Amino acid sequence: MEIAETTQRSKSLLFRHLIWLSAISSLVLPLFEWARLLLNDLGAVAGFSEWLLLLLNMIGVVGLPAFLVAFTVLVCLRILMLGWISNDGKAEATRMLLTVVYGSFGVVTIGLVSHRVTLFAANHFKTATYVGLAASLASALMAVVVLLFSAPAIKSLRALLLFVLGTKAKPFDDFLKARGVLLFGLVLILLVFSLPVLIRPLHSVDVRGLQWGVLWLFFTAVLSFKSTPRRSAYRTGFCAFSLALSLASFTYTAQHLRDDPNQVLTVQRDTLTCGPLAKALSKLGDSDKDGMSRLFFGGDCDDTNAAIRPGLYDIADDGIDQNCVGGDLKLGQPLIKKPVRRKPLPLDKKHVILLTVDALRNDTMRQHMPKLMELAKESIDFTNAYAHGAATYWSLASLVTSKLPSRLKLGRDQTPIPSETLLTEVFRDAGWHTALFANVTVFFVRGLRQGTHVANYDTSHFTVHGAKPGSSHLTDSLLKHVDRWRDGMLKPKTDSFFIWGHYYDPHDPYFEVPGFEAASSSDQHRYEAIARYTDTHIGRLIDGLKARKLWQDTVLIITADHGDEFLDHGHRFHGKTLYEEMTHVPLLLRVPGLSAQRIDEPVGQIQLAPTLLDLLGLRIPSAYEGESRASELRTGRMKPSAPVFFEVLPDSNYQAHQVGMRAGRFKLIYRVRDHFFELYDLEVDPRETQNIVHRSPNAKALKETLGRYVDRHLFSLAHGRSGATRPAGVPPRKKHKKRRDRKRPRKSSLKVKK
Known part of the structure; x- marks a missing residue:
């Protein structure tokens, strides 16, 4: 009888609170997201009406799904609670807590064992099927072991806990009550907000979703304990209002979200939960089953024809x-x-040094790199230069072939094939000594060493994600190579050199550099400190050229492959977007004999190679697509630029x-x-x-x-x-049959005497 009465009370409690908590969840989550955008000055909306419409759209995206998910989760939790009710009608909190602890330990153990077995199998089997089978069997075996030891382990832990406490009382019963939940919630909030700051490996991890999720759960728990209406009429009215608002907002947002691009941009780019959820909901209205609908983010211009999208x-x-x-x-x-190419001017065999800095933003150079800004005063400073790709292997290949990324001819792993003529090859064929100093990851694997007499990858010991400063080593290597050229120790011996050096340090991970203290431990401040460190050693390279009496005969180019993102538009690192922090890069061109200029017209990096070759009197390869700006630089009068295009291409590394x-x-x-x-x-x-x-x-x-x-x-x-x-929608490529050469009659080795 007692168990039946307890079960009946639990059912009453279930129906009393489930709808109420679900209604709270449907409004709390979008309100938290909306408040985060408002307080942090995020989003692309402005004005009271647009912010109010944004809240309505966020409720439309999150409200109804949150209501349904919260209701489902709470029902499952209540069912589990009924299973923990003991004979006296009370749930034993101590045993529940120890079960959670043991279960967490079991999950971690299964994961670690599976990981070790996978590594072992990968070293002994070449077939992926065998590796997966070994990992699956190990996981299943460990799950059985954890399950078999669950009952005795939990009993032993409970006995040990009671023995240590010296009492038969259930010490954790109060933990599950309101005060315990509030205290635990505050501790959890403190942990999720402090650990990413205190623990270094978490500095590059985006944990905002976890942080706001914890706040949402805590706030919902507080409302459930402190704000439950005493009168059922109030509770029923609030639930009805919440559900009606969620349904109405869902219907409106599904059909009209795309009417305002700023609303779409804010929801898609700046929110933590609304954007991914709206993207998933966009698949609901796909009438023609072509993978894109007309609802939410879907932009199908003809949802009745699968051949158009x-x-x-x-x-x-x-x-x-x-x-x-x-x-x-x-x-x-x-x-x-x-x-249109003009006839080349007489050859001018100056030395050329091309320096590319990985992940260097244009604004970072202008704010944190004083040596380069001094160089800009005696150079042609292209203030609006753009990389054509958002990843190194796209942008640098585009830079040295004067082609847009989508028009390149590349082999496996985006490696330029021999039919592409790299800038390095042009200088080599014209009689320059050519050398490359860079990290092995990009320049060896991606084939950008093509056309060099010397390819040096020693800097890889520092820069291949080694989190060690390598700019000092690279500058030393460049100056030593110049000395060897000057002493006639390099083959072939030439009267001019072309050297390409790639400074990799600003690329993530953002390490600490001794002597260049960051303003804080944040990634962006460390990135800026690394930029100052790199700037110092580029300045040391310039001083070294001056000391060797080579500065007046050396063309120096400084640019970057792309920028980097620090949540400027809700993203991190690079390779995914085309905003200014990603594509707007430095471009300094210092040519002896040309006066310093500041060029504000937009230019693309595919114009650099033709311009450089034109200035030095070299023939520009016919495959180069960029326009030469040499004549304009000589006269100081720039023509209005044609549009500059840039691309993010989907491949095995990036999906955007x-x-x-x-x-x-x-x-x-x-x-x-x-x-x-x-x-x-x-x-x-x-x-x-x-x-x-x-x-x-x-x-x-x-x-x-x-x-x-x-x-x-x-x-x-x-x-x-x-x-x-x-x-x-691409037509399948025709498979050309390989033509078999007819076998020629084998000549006899016997000589016939006439």
């Missing part, structure tokens, strides 16, 4: 816009015209697919898979916070230009050899 390969000249960018691909109307364009003061970014445009006026909004694509009078013309480029871009990916993932 964003990101598809556009069949040329068929009169149909398969990928929703606004027009059909016209192969006879090229967007990027082949540049974006195409961008800088045209004058405007920058337009297109997310290919989301069919979403972002337009920024960089003169008034250099941080790219306000997307004006829906209200700018220039948006239509800019979208048409970028749309034509997107068609060409997808066509290049479909028919080229860039190594990126081919777009959907």
Whole structure:
């Protein structure tokens, strides 16, 4: 009877609190997200009405799913609680707690054993099937062992605990009550907010989702203990209001979220839970089953035809816009015209040093690298230079081949094939001594050593994710190599050299550099300290060239492969986006005999190689697509630049697919898979916070230009050899049968006497 009465009371408690707590969850989570954006000045919205609409959209995305998930979880928890009720009608909290502890220990043990078995099997089996089978068997065996020892282990732990405490009381019963939950919640909040600061390996881990999740659970628990209405009418009314608001917001947001690009941008980019959840919900309205719907983030321009959706390969000249960018691909109307080459001037064999700095942002150079800013005063300073890719192997290959990433011909692992002519090869064939000093990860594996007489990878001991400063070693190596060239110790002996040095230190992980103290332990401040350290040793290289009387005969180029992100737009590191912190890079060109200039016109890195060769009187390879700006630099009068394009390509390392364009003061970014445009006026909004694509009078013309480029871009990916993932809808490549050479009759070795 007592057990039956207890069960009945538990059921009553279940129906009394489940709906109430679920309703709280449906509103607390979007409110927390909304408050986080408001307090931290995040998001692309402005004004009271837009913030209110943002809250409505966030409730529409999260409210109903949170209500359903919370209700399901709470029902499961209540069912588990019923299973822990003892004969006297009370749940024994001590045994529950010890079970959780033992279960956690068991999960960790299974994971560690599986990890060790996987490593062992990988060293002994070449087939992935055997490795997976070994790991599965080990996990299953350990699960059985943990389960068999569960009952005696928990009993032993309980007996030991009671023996240590010296009492038969249940010391942890109060722990599960309100005060215990509040105390435990405060300790948990302290841990999740302090450990990422105190523990160094967690500095590069984004734990914001965990932190806000803990706050949400804590706040929900507080409301459940302190704010439960005494009158059932209030409770019922609140639950009805919460559910009705969630349903109405869900319906509105599903159909109208894409009406305001800034709302989409804020929800998708700046939120922790709303963005991923809305992306998952976008699959609900896919009527034609082509993988993209018309609801939430989905941008299917024709949801009744599976042959039309964003990101598809556009069949040329068929009169149909398969990928929703606004027009059909016209192969006879090229967007990027082949540049006109002038006859080279007389040869000027100056020394050339190309320095690329990994992950160096343009704003970081201008704020934290005084040696380079001194160099800028006697150089041609391109203040609006852009890398064409967001990853090293795309951007540097583009830099030294003067081709956009999607138009490159690469082999495995994005390695330039011999048919591509690298800048290094041009100098080698023209009689320069060529050398490369870089880390092995990118420059050896990716094939960028092509065309060098000497390829030195000693800096890899410091820089291949070794978290040790290597700029000092690289500068020493460059100066020693110059000394060996000057002493005639290098073969072939030449009267000029071309040396490419790659400073890798600003790349993550962001280590501490002795003598260059960071303002704090944050990744960004450490990154800035590393930039100052690298700047010092580039300055030491310049001083070394001056001391060797080579400075007046040396062309020096300094640029970067890409930038780096520190949550400027909700992202970390690089390779995923095309915002200014990623694509806007330094570009300094110091040429003896040319006056210092500041060029504010946007330029792309594919223009560097043709310009450099033109300045030195070398013939520009016909395959180079960049325009030479040499004549403009000589006269000091720059023509208005053509649009500069940049790309994020999907491959085995990165899944994002974006195409961008800088045209004058405007920058337009297109997310290919989301069919979403972002337009920024960089003169008034250099941080790219306000997307004006829906209200700018220039948006239509800019979208048409970028749309034509997107068609060409997808066509290049479909028919080229860039190594990126081919777009959907591409006709299968024809398999050409290898022609077998006819066997020639074997000549007899016997000589016939006539």
